[in-house]
Amino acid sequence: MPTPAPSSPSAPPSSAGRAAFGFEVEHRLEETTRATGSRVAADGGPFLGRTGTISTPHGQIRTPAFVPVGTAATVKAVLPESMAELGAQALLANAYHLYLQPGAEVLDAAGGLGAFMNWDGPTFTDSGGFQVMSLGSGFKKVIDMSTAASSAAGDDDVVTGKERMARVDDDGVTFTSHINGDVHRFTPEISMQVQHRLGADIMFAFDELTTLHNSRGYQETSLERTRRWARRCVAEHARLTEERADRPYQALFGVIQGAQYEDLRRKACRDLGAMDFDGFGIGGALEKENLGTIVRWCSEELPEDRPRHLLGISEPDDIFTALENGVDTFDCVSPTRVARTGAVYGPDGRFTVSNARFRTDFSPVQEGCDCYTCTHYTRAYLHHLFKAKERLSATLASIHNERFVVRMVDGARQAMADGTYVEYRDEVLGRYYAHRG
Numbered sequence: 001m002p003t004p005a006p007s008s009p010s011a012p013p014s015s016a017g018r019a020a021f022g023f024e025v026e027h028r029l030e031e032t033t034r035a036t037g038s039r040v041a042a043d044g045g046p047f048l049g050r051t052g053t054i055s056t057p058h059g060q061i062r063t064p065a066f067v068p069v070g071t072a073a074t075v076k077a078v079l080p081e082s083m084a085e086l087g088a089q090a091l092l093a094n095a096y097h098l099y100l101q102p103g104a105e106v107l108d109a110a111g112g113l114g115a116f117m118n119w120d121g122p123t124f125t126d127s128g129g130f131q132v133m134s135l136g137s138g139f140k141k142v143i144d145m146s147t148a149a150s151s152a153a154g155d156d157d158v159v160t161g162k163e164r165m166a167r168v169d170d171d172g173v174t175f176t177s178h179i180n181g182d183v184h185r186f187t188p189e190i191s192m193q194v195q196h197r198l199g200a201d202i203m204f205a206f207d208e209l210t211t212l213h214n215s216r217g218y219q220e221t222s223l224e225r226t227r228r229w230a231r232r233c234v235a236e237h238a239r240l241t242e243e244r245a246d247r248p249y250q251a252l253f254g255v256i257q258g259a260q261y262e263d264l265r266r267k268a269c270r271d272l273g274a275m276d277f278d279g280f281g282i283g284g285a286l287e288k289e290n291l292g293t294i295v296r297w298c299s300e301e302l303p304e305d306r307p308r309h310l311l312g313i314s315e316p317d318d319i320f321t322a323l324e325n326g327v328d329t330f331d332c333v334s335p336t337r338v339a340r341t342g343a344v345y346g347p348d349g350r351f352t353v354s355n356a357r358f359r360t361d362f363s364p365v366q367e368g369c370d371c372y373t374c375t376h377y378t379r380a381y382l383h384h385l386f387k388a389k390e391r392l393s394a395t396l397a398s399i400h401n402e403r404f405v406v407r408m409v410d411g412a413r414q415a416m417a418d419g420t421y422v423e424y425r426d427e428v429l430g431r432y433y434a435h436r437g
């Protein structure tokens with residue numbers, strides 16, 4: 001039997017706890033592809049993707065990894081046991097939702113997010129900033145998107161007749177609950193206090209969300225605000241880590257904003273990269289055409305030895321673009337969101353299983369898929385469940401969709417390791433989008 005390590009009561013608890021989090025790079029995509037002679041980066045530059053392992057107090061995450069979203073401490077319609085069985089390595093919940101319902105103190109008393117929702121593996125919470133400023137303000141609905149991007153006046157424009165529900169100032173955000181209209185306030189300190197009580201292994205710093213429609217001037221002001229908020233998050237996080245030294249260490253990721261501007265993104269990476277963050281989130285509005293470029297700027301600037309998480313992407317081509325440009329983990333709500341409408345993923349693209357042509361189709365959703373849904377049920381049965389508006393429809397479609405994305409990313413990780421990434425990517429995407437009209 002191994003001898004237990006001697007305890008060292010003199011060591012500061014926070015640094016002892018911090019050893020529970022780590023990241024190690026294993027394979028660099030540029031090196032493995034060069035070794036097999038198949039080096040083709042989409043934009044001519046070197047690949048920045050890599051494989052590795054993130055260690056947390058609740059286990060390891062082999063990267064690159066897809067992190068399914070369980071907004072309110074549940075992946076909608078799917079048991080946590082099913083998520084583990086289909087290969088999900090970690091789950092991400094939303095601080096904003098859990099703060100409003102049931103309240104962070106409830107999760108704290110339960111022993112943290114994972115214990116509360118009966119999920120043994122690693123967990124993430126976002127900072128609440130995105131929801132505070134998008135759901136809370138009804139951003140897209142309330143801000144007039146027709147305003148010219150160059151117009152400075154556009155930053156405060158509100159569509160006539162609608163009330164703006166979130167107000168940003170230099171100290172924080174005051175917002176109105178989308179549930180009952182109560183007024184709440186988030187600051188960097190409050191976000192850290194909420195996320196420490198929620199107890200996820202990986203948390204995100206509180207940042208200001210901007211849109212592509214904000215002016216350049218506003219983006220600069222906002223980025224500076226996010227930088228000052230990041231410093232306050234680091235300080236409050238250090239204080240809370242000391243104060244709650246009996247709890248498992250929670251890692252803090254800084255969030256990179258800067259919209260579509262190269263100089264702002266790179267500056268944000270240098271500013272936050274110099275702070276005491278365990279990793280980084282790449283946030284903000286990202287247009288599909290710029291996704292790879294923006295991720296690349298960030299990967300070039302950020303410290304190589306810390307993990308990078310892309311906040312919220314959905315389509316298979318975007319996933320590959322992100323991974324090969326250096327994203328280690330990403331979260332994605334699409335597999336369950338589209339599943340609830342009857343849309344299921346397949347190697348030849350997404351299709352709607354509630355369409356009439358599947359009424360007597362007794363094949364599985366995807367031939368050869370090893371998920372619980374495909375090994376036990378037919379398209380005809382799912383078609384029936386959707387038509388009859390049975391709740392099991394969401395469960396079975398979600399299980400297949402989550403498994404599909406997990407398997408796709410597992411395949412990318414394996415291919416990155418063995419030097420066949422380009423062939424794998426081209427085969428998967430070529431087939432998935434072959435019938436795109």
Ligand SMILES: [Zn+2]
Nearest residue numbers: 369371374400
């Ligand atoms: Zn399946």
